[in-house]
Amino acid sequence: MSNDISIALDAMGGDTGLDVIVPAAISALGQHPDVRIILVGDEPRLAAAVAAAGESANPRLNIRHASQQVEMDEMASAAMRNKKDSSMRVALDLVKEGVAHACVSAGNTGALMATSRFVLKMLPGIERPAICTSLPSMTGHTWMLDLGANVDCNAEHLFQFSLMGSVLAAAVDGNEHPRVGLLNIGEEDIKGNEQVKQAAQLLQSGMPNYAGYAEGDDIYKGGFDVIVCDGFVGNVSLKTSEGVARMIAEFIKQEFRRNLLTKLAAMIVMPVLKAFRRRIDPRAYNGASLLGLRGIVIKSHGGADAFAFANAIKVAILEVRENVPERITARLRAYEENRQAL
C-alpha cells in the first residue's frame, strides 16, 4: 500500500539490546496495521531473535544487515569516521533514501545527533537541531526543548526552537495555538541573560502564540504547552526532575517499609500507589524528537524496556503521519514571508 509507514529501528543501539527492541517492534506492529518495521543490525542475531519470537513469517517485520555498532561511550566524530556500516548509520541512510519514513534509536545521543545531521541535513532555515520531548504536567503534558543538543544558543536559535516546538505540539496534540513559554528566572533585576531577553523580543514580534516567560516550576504546572530553553539548561532541568522523582519514590518506599504496620498499610494502598506511579511513569514519555532535520529521528532512552521503546516507535509513527518536518518548513516560510512583508 502506498500509504504504508515504514520505520527503521537501530536494533543494536542502547543498553538493553534485542530482548527489548524485538518485542517492542512486534508490539508496535500489532497496534499499527499500516506500519512496517525494518530492524537494522547484525542479521544472524536479528533473524534468530525474530524466529524465537515466532515472527519470521511476518511480512511487516524486515531485517536489514549492518556489520557495525556504535558504542554508548564512543565519540560522535569517531563513530562517524569509523562506523559507516553501523546499525545507526544504516538506519539513517534508509530514511535518507526514502526506504524508511523515520528512524528510532536508543543509541549514543551525541553520535545519533551528529550522524543524523550529516546524513539527513538540516531543514532550510533551521540552523540547529533540538531535542524535544513531552513531560507530564498537572493538566496534561508540556513539550520541552532543547534538552541537550546545544550548549550555547543565541536568540535566533531559541526562536527556531519555539517554532519547531509549536509545530510538534500542533501536530501531535492537534493544538493549533500552543502557548509557548521562554524559560527564564524570576528575580526582577537580573531577569534573564542576553540571549533570553533578545529571544523574547523576537517572539513578541514574530510569534502570535508566544505566552511570555516561564520559570522552572511552570514545566509541571501546565500553564504552557511548549517551554523553550538552551540545551544546557534543558538537560539540567530534565535530569533534576528525574532526580527529584526518584528520591521521592525512594522516600515513599522507605516509609512504607519501616515496620510491619507500614508494610500492611502499603498492601492496602497498593492500587492507589500503582495508579499514581502510572501517571508519572517515565516510560510513557519515552521517545524524544530530534527536530530540525530533513527527516524524522526519534531517540529512545538507552535503558528503555519494551513498553518504553514501543512508545518511542509510536512517537515516530505519529510524526510521520503528521509530516512534522514539512510542517516546520511551512511554518518557518510563513514566518519569513511575514517578516519580509513588514
Next chain:
Amino acid sequence: MSNDISIALDAMGGDTGLDVIVPAAISALGQHPDVRIILVGDEPRLAAAVAAAGESANPRLNIRHASQQVEMDEMASAAMRNKKDSSMRVALDLVKEGVAHACVSAGNTGALMATSRFVLKMLPGIERPAICTSLPSMTGHTWMLDLGANVDCNAEHLFQFSLMGSVLAAAVDGNEHPRVGLLNIGEEDIKGNEQVKQAAQLLQSGMPNYAGYAEGDDIYKGGFDVIVCDGFVGNVSLKTSEGVARMIAEFIKQEFRRNLLTKLAAMIVMPVLKAFRRRIDPRAYNGASLLGLRGIVIKSHGGADAFAFANAIKVAILEVRENVPERITARLRAYEENRQAL
C-alpha cells in the same frame, strides 16, 4: 554577655508579615538562650505585635524603627535610591555597624542582594555574591549555589562559588572535605560550555576536594556535598524541583481522593504519608545564604510560615557561630598563597 549573638530581622519583608515573623522570632529565642533578636520595621506595629504575643518584657527581643518598606516587586535600584530607611536597609546597616551579627529577610531578593552588596561590600577576592541553600538528598543534603544571583558566570566565579560552598558545608556540617561537583550535562561530545570546562580545570588544579562533573539528578542522589553552577541554571533547577515535587504531591492527593475506598486507605496510611512529607518539607530547608559578603545575610522564602522563618533564623545563628565570612576569606587566602607558591 560578650558572646551573645544578635540577629536583625527585616520584619516588614516578605508576603506574610508580622504574624509570621514575630512568632518565628519568639520561637528562635526559646531555642537559643544566647541569642538576641532585633525586629526592624514600623515601631508601633511591631510593639503591638510583640505585646499581643505577651513578649513586651523580653529583654532579648528588641525593636528598631524603620519608616519604609521595600515592596516585593520593586526594582532593586529604586529601592536603594528611594528607601534609605527601609526595614531591609536598616537591618543591613545594623550588621555593618556591628550592632547585629547577621540579617534575615524574607523580602525582595534582588533588592536584598543589591543592598547587601552596597552596604556590606564584598569579601576581599570574591567578585560576586552567590545564593546558596541546602536541598534534601537520598543520603542527607546537598548544598547548591548559585541559585539566582548571577545569570552569567565565568570560570573564576564558578571557582569562587565552589570555595564558598565548601566553606559553608564545612562550617555547618563539620565536613572538612566536602565533595564538590560542577553541574554539567552528560552528552559526551558537547560536554559542557566553555565556562564549565575552564572552571573544571581551575578546580582540578586548585581544589583538592573537587570531585568532578555532576548532572542534574546528582543534586538528589547524594554523591556530592556541594554542587556549583551559574545562577540561571541553578534557579531553573531549583524551581524545576519545586514543580516536580508539587505535581507529585498533587497526584498522590488526587489518587487518594478518587473514591470512598481510596479515602479510607488514605486515613490508614496517613502517618506514613506524614512521615514522608516531613522528609521533603521545603520549610525545613528554608534560609538561603548570600555568600561572599562582609557579613551574614540570610534570605527566607517570601511566603515562609513561622516554622520556616525560624529555620532561616537558625541558619543565620549557625553561620555567626561558625564565622562563615572569615572562614571564606581564610580559605581564599590559603588558596592564593598556594597558587603563588606554584
